[in-house]
Every structure is written in C-alpha cells, then in structure tokens.
Amino acid sequence: MALTDEAIGKIKMMITSGELGPGDRLPKEADLARRLGLSRNSLREAVKALSIIRILDVRQGDGTYVTSLAPQLxxxxxxxxxxxxxxxxxxxxxxxxxxxxxxxxxxxxxxxxxxxxxxxxxxxxxxxxxxxxxxxxxxxxxxxxxxxxxxxxxxxxxxxxxxxxxxxxxxxxxxxxxxxxxxxxxxxxxxxxxxxxxxxxxxxxxxxxxxxxxxxxxxxxxx
Missing domain, CATH: 1.20.120.530 (GntR ligand-binding domain-like)
Structure with missing residues (x-):
C-alpha cells in the first residue's frame, strides 16, 4: 500500500502543479511509470484508486484521462x-x-x-x-x-x-x-x-x- 500511496501522491502532484489539467490524457503506462520511478503495478493500482474517486477516467482502448475535476463529480x-x-x-x-x-x-x-x-x-x-x-x-x-x-x-x-x-x-x-x-x-x-x-x-x-x-x-x- 505504501508504494501505491507514493504513486497516488506523484500523480496528484502532476495535477495540482498544473502539469496535467482537466481533460488531459496521461502518458502511456510504461512511460509514466519510468518517468515517476514507479513499478507498473504500483502505477496501475494508483490509477485504479484515483478512478474510483473520480479523479481519473480510464477509457478502455483509449487511455486514462484527468476528469473535469468539477466539485459535483x-x-x-x-x-x-x-x-x-x-x-x-x-x-x-x-x-x-x-x-x-x-x-x-x-x-x-x-x-x-x-x-x-x-x-x-x-x-x-x-x-x-x-x-x-x-x-x-x-x-x-x-x-x-x-x-x-x-x-x-x-x-x-x-x-x-x-x-x-x-x-x-x-x-x-x-x-x-x-x-x-x-x-x-x-x-x-x-x-x-x-x-x-x-x-x-x-x-x-x-x-x-x-x-x-x-x-x-x-x-x-x-x-
């Protein structure tokens, strides 16, 4: 769980810093994992957790996107x-x-x-x-x-x-x-x-x- 938390924290930092904004697509899994110094498993678990709380939107066959981040969502x-x-x-x-x-x-x-x-x-x-x-x-x-x-x-x-x-x-x-x-x-x-x-x-x-x-x-x- 600690590694997943670290992965969540790094993705969160990308969003709060403005590097990723509402509607932006995340880099490919392998590229993002390498860039953040994470295992692909940790990254995958982090993406899953962030999709559950509506921060990320995983679109099968398309990619993973930052949601609108609207308060209602x-x-x-x-x-x-x-x-x-x-x-x-x-x-x-x-x-x-x-x-x-x-x-x-x-x-x-x-x-x-x-x-x-x-x-x-x-x-x-x-x-x-x-x-x-x-x-x-x-x-x-x-x-x-x-x-x-x-x-x-x-x-x-x-x-x-x-x-x-x-x-x-x-x-x-x-x-x-x-x-x-x-x-x-x-x-x-x-x-x-x-x-x-x-x-x-x-x-x-x-x-x-x-x-x-x-x-x-x-x-x-x-x-």
Missing part, C-alpha cells in the same frame, strides 16, 4: 459514504446542515435572480393545502435544493445534496408525530423566501437557522 464519493450512515448519526448530519444551510441561504439572498426567486415561491405555493407528510417532505427537499443552487456555490450545493438524504426519514417522522409542523414549515419557508426576495442576507440566514434548528431540537427531544 468529486463529491460523489461523499454521497456514497453518506449512504452508509447509521441512525444514531442523524443528529450529526443535522448539526452540519445547521452550519452550512444558513450560509447557503444568505448567499442566495445576495445572488438569486428574480426569476429563480419566483421559481422558489412557485415550489412553495405548489404545496397548496395538502396535509400529506411525504408530499411536504418532497417539497421541502426541492425547496432547499433550489436555495442551494441559488447560492451560486457548486461545492456548497453538492455538500448539501449529500447531507439531505440521511435527514429525510427524520423529517417524515417529525411530520407524522409533531402537531402543527406542516403549518410551521410553510410559515418558515415563506419567511425565508421573503428575506431572499428583498436581498436581506442576515435575515435569510437567521430564518434558515431557526428552520433547521427546529428539526434538530425536535429530534434531540424525541431521542
């Missing part, structure tokens, strides 16, 4: 790992959401275009008078996704996407067991939209914090 591995969360870690995911989501909401208040804000309002309005908890949660996920996109920060958006899955069941559980949660969620969502509409970043951040913290505090008491 590189954070796919985080989403994969998150899928293995245990129920007793849901509170930790909510804590992280409480840190990140208000920041995304504040950025959205500064950056979202008028038509995107109108789309956000339309999502909220589409819920109507339903008391279907699963419909509410699906709407909630879409609502927060649009805000994350509206932040204009692709890394932050990808992180929040990865964090949404583990908290979905807790949201449904809260909707089923806590009286008045549907009305309260609608009201808080509307307050967030209103703050974003007037471009008040601090107010948007505050309402998002109240909204996420409410789910977290409920879950702490429920557990």
């Amino acid at each position: 590189l954070l796919d591995m985080l989403n994969f790992v998150v899928d293995f969360h245990r129920d007793d870690t849901v509170l930790e995911f909510l804590e992280v959401r409480r840190i990140l989501e208000p920041a995304a909401t504040a950025l959205a208040a500064q950056r979202m275009a008028a038509e995107d804000i109108a789309g956000l309002q339309a999502v909220l309005d589409s819920l109507g008078d339903t008391h279907d908890v699963e419909a509410l949660v699906a709407n909630d996920l879409q609502f927060h996704r649009l805000i994350a996109v509206g932040s204009g920060n692709t890394v932050l958006c990808s992180l929040l996407d990865g964090l949404s899955g583990p908290t979905t069941r807790a949201r449904i559980w809260r909707g089923v067991t806590q009286q008045g949660v549907i009305t309260r969620t609608r009201e808080q969502h509307q307050a967030i939209v209103d703050a974003i509409t007037i471009g008040h970043a601090d107010l948007a951040r505050s309402w998002a914090t109240v909204h996420i913290a409410g789910v977290e505090e409920w879950l702490r008491r429920a557990l």
